[in-house]
Amino acid sequence: MPEIHTHTPDAHDSAYDGLLVDDAHWAFGTDFEDPLAGVDTSVPDDVDAGALATYCLMLGDDALVLSQRLAEWCSNAPDLEEDIALANIALDLLGQARLLLARAAAADPSLVPALPDGSPVPDEDRLAFFRDEAQFRNVRLAEVPNGDFAEVIARVLLFSTWRLALFEQLRHSRDAVLAAVAAKGVKELAYHRDFSGRWFVTLARGTEESRRRLLTALDDLWPLWPELLATHPVEQQVASARVGVAPSTVAAQAEVILEQVFAAGDVTRPERPAMGGVAGGTGRDGRHTETMGRLLAEMQVVARAHPEGLW
Amino acid sequence: MTAPSPELEQQFDATVARKDRIEPRDWMPEAYRKTLVRQIAQHAHSEIIGMQPEGNWIGRAPSLRRKAILLAKVQDEAGHGLYLYSACETLGVTRDELTRMLIEGRQKYSSIFNYPTLSYADVGTIGWLVDGAAICNQVPLCRTSFGPYGRAMIRICKEESFHQRQGFELLMTMMRGTDEQRAMVQESVDRFWWPALMMFGPPDADSPNTEQSMAWGIKTHTNDALRQKFVDMSVPQATALGVTLPDPELRWNEERGHHDFGQPDWAEFMRVVKGGGPCNAQRVAHRKRAWEDGAWVREAALAFAEREAAAQQEVSA
Numbered sequence: 287m288p289e290i291h292t293h294t295p296d297a298h299d300s301a302y303d304g305l306l307v308d309d310a311h312w313a314f315g316t317d318f319e320d321p322l323a324g325v326d327t328s329v330p331d332d333v334d335a336g337a338l339a340t341y342c343l344m345l346g347d348d349a350l351v352l353s354q355r356l357a358e359w360c361s362n363a364p365d366l367e368e369d370i371a372l373a374n375i376a377l378d379l380l381g382q383a384r385l386l387l388a389r390a391a392a393a394d395p396s397l398v399p400a401l402p403d404g405s406p407v408p409d410e411d412r413l414a415f416f417r418d419e420a421q422f423r424n425v426r427l428a429e430v431p432n433g434d435f436a437e438v439i440a441r442v443l444l445f446s447t448w449r450l451a452l453f454e455q456l457r458h459s460r461d462a463v464l465a466a467v468a469a470k471g472v473k474e475l476a477y478h479r480d481f482s483g484r485w486f487v488t489l490a491r492g493t494e495e496s497r498r499r500l501l502t503a504l505d506d507l508w509p510l511w512p513e514l515l516a517t518h519p520v521e522q523q524v525a526s527a528r529v530g531v532a533p534s535t536v537a538a539q540a541e542v543i544l545e546q547v548f549a550a551g552d553v554t555r556p557e558r559p560a561m562g563g564v565a566g567g568t569g570r571d572g573r574h575t576e577t578m579g580r581l582l583a584e585m586q587v588v589a590r591a592h593p594e595g596l597w
Numbered sequence: 598m599t600a601p602s603p604e605l606e607q608q609f610d611a612t613v614a615r616k617d618r619i620e621p622r623d624w625m626p627e628a629y630r631k632t633l634v635r636q637i638a639q640h641a642h643s644e645i646i647g648m649q650p651e652g653n654w655i656g657r658a659p660s661l662r663r664k665a666i667l668l669a670k671v672q673d674e675a676g677h678g679l680y681l682y683s684a685c686e687t688l689g690v691t692r693d694e695l696t697r698m699l700i701e702g703r704q705k706y707s708s709i710f711n712y713p714t715l716s717y718a719d720v721g722t723i724g725w726l727v728d729g730a731a732i733c734n735q736v737p738l739c740r741t742s743f744g745p746y747g748r749a750m751i752r753i754c755k756e757e758s759f760h761q762r763q764g765f766e767l768l769m770t771m772m773r774g775t776d777e778q779r780a781m782v783q784e785s786v787d788r789f790w791w792p793a794l795m796m797f798g799p800p801d802a803d804s805p806n807t808e809q810s811m812a813w814g815i816k817t818h819t820n821d822a823l824r825q826k827f828v829d830m831s832v833p834q835a836t837a838l839g840v841t842l843p844d845p846e847l848r849w850n851e852e853r854g855h856h857d858f859g860q861p862d863w864a865e866f867m868r869v870v871k872g873g874g875p876c877n878a879q880r881v882a883h884r885k886r887a888w889e890d891g892a893w894v895r896e897a898a899l900a901f902a903e904r905e906a907a908a909q910q911e912v913s914a
Contacts, residue, residue, distance in 0.1 A: 350661075357655045357668055361648040361883070364891025366675050366682075369648075373672035377665060384661050406774075411660045435894045491904065492897025499893070588659040588717050596774035597660040597717075597767070 322385070326462045327392045333527045338461065339394030340423065341524045343413070344570055345452075346386030347424035350414060351578075352445060353379035354585055355432055364435055371481055375442060378474040382467060387413045389463045405594045415589035419579050420572040426561065427510040429569070429578045436499040439485045440507050446478035447543050448514045451536035461529040483547045490551025505556045512560035515540070518570040601626070613814045618744035621687035629813055632806070633743050634688050635704070636815065641681035642699045642706035644674045646880050650714040651723060659717060663767065667720055670760050677753045684745040700885040707731075708866065709792050711874030718771060718778075718785035724764010726786070726793040726831065732757050733827045734797065742814030765834070772839050779839075786835070787843045791861045797824040799863060828858050 329335045356376035363369035391398045391409035398409050399416035427445060453475055456468035489500040515537040524530025548555060567573035605624040612619055619625055648671050658664035682692040698704040709727055738750040771778040798804055798820040810816035835842050846859035
């Protein structure tokens with residue numbers, strides 16, 4: 287929830303009091319500010335800036351794209367409490383994405399799409415709204431279309447279990463920005479995992495209908511799980527430089543947590559083959575599912591219509 | 598219900614007269630209770646239905662910062678709906694019953710949400726004009742006679758005022774942008790000005806419930822008085838923004854110390870109230886679908902909770 291600007295109620299007798307007054311109490315700021323202001327953004331000497339930036343895009347795109355899907359739930363959840371919770375998760379991930387995209391741009395400016403001279407569009411928005419599909423590095427689990435409530439629960443459980451395991455290690459990154467993003471993210475992701483874990487068990491043990499739906503959702507998503515645990519060469523490179531984390535190194539830990547949740551819900555681990563890649567590549571290589579283009583078309587349409595727009 | 602003792606009625610009247618709060622356990626006239634349920638429910642429904650027109654733009658927000666602001670705002674509206682449904686539940690109705698009344702068309706919500714959002718500028722205009730009008734309507738409700746409603750309104754007004762500033766700030770920013778963006782803002786203000794004026798309800802002469810609601814301390818200002826206040830406040834804001842309000846009759850009246858202004862199309866207002874607006878069917882269908890699609894989840898949560906409670910009892914037995 288945003289920080290709330292407080293007044294005594296009577297101060298609101300005029301709805302417009304102070305509307306034009308410069309006021310520091312606005313959540314999200316009144317103007318665009320560099321989200322990394324004051325943070326040491328220099329890249330450690332022995333780290334390849336391009337690899338670090340690409341790695342930040344991978345983690346940033348995971349968060350951005352899943353946030354986009356979760357935000358589609360807004361006003362559609364089974365009850366108000368779940369509507370609010372899913373929006374919270376989407377907002378947390380969006381916040382992580384903004385920092386990671388800004389970090390990517392700072393580490394390697396050559397990755398940032400060029401816009402007409404004088405365009406006021408900040409780097410994080412150039413990366414989010416002006417890259418094409420093949421330049422997005424998110425895992426495919428983040429992008430697949432929404433299903434029912436069981437589907438979003440299973441997806442958030444898989445995603446947050448994996449990302450929390452990654453971020454716990456990433457807190458020790460030699461890159462000050464990544465370490466700070468991870469330290470903040472761990473608390474958020476622990477909540478996401480808790481929320482989805484509780485609902486997972488509730489649906490698994492609720493009614494026949496809820497159990498059937500949950501098992502179907504888990505089965506459908508399972509082929510996307512191995513992609514999360516595979517280590518891409520860029521991830522290997524940043525892990526070797528001790529700025530990033532190789533997903534293969536947290537696989538066992540993530541699996542243990544999942545097994546615990548499955549056991550609590552009396553659910554057996556699905557047996558499904560991993561979803562194959564395309565021409566040897568997966569989401570991390572910019573090779574996505576057929577739905578990704580439509581997701582981006584929606585997300586980017588207004589920004590692209592106004593490459594010199596000020597928002 | 599048995600006839601109330603004159604003593605109880607006197608106590609109630611005295612509480613309202615001292616502008617003190619009526620609390621859920623206090624005796625209250627049945628008509629007062631009914632009026633409150635109707636009004637608070639309508640208000641709660643407005644918050645929930647109001648998530649849709651702005652939610653329409655979350656997926657297309659043109660910057661990540663704007664996306665975060667908009668999603669957080671729509672989330673706040675769900676929170677307002679929660680407070681208000683809770684206030685209503687203190688009067689002996691459940692959230693389920695109220696939701697059913699909404700999706701079956703037996704209770705209303707603010708007609709403003711039956712207009713579509715057609716550009717990103719609408720997100721700003723809704724913040725500036727629609728939330729602005731809502732605040733004008735709602736600030737007096739912070740002092741309304743029913744305690745839980747008044748307290749919910751204090752919290753809601755703080756957040757609404759924050760949303761209004763964010764909306765205004767979006768429009769200000771867009772006005773500093775490109776020509777296309779400025780045109781987008783003006784077009785949006787042109788569409789929303791008259792519906793915003795309608796938010797205060799029909800002219801006093803045609804507002805059948807106002808007199809009783811004022812006597813009970815539920816309502817403290819008339820529709821026309823609030824509308825005048827809104828116009829007077831909006832005019833300098835429009836100037837600051839650099840937009841024109843689409844009312845040729847709008848001018849300062851030195852003698853009255855207020856702006857004169859034209860009347861909205863009240864025939865259109867009645868059409869929209871009666872279901873003939875551009876989005877009435879869509880808004881209710883959306884709510885109905887979300888509610889029905891979620892039924893199996895609510896049933897599962899209930900079944901799970903019951904089973905857990907039973908297991909707990911067995912352990913402690």
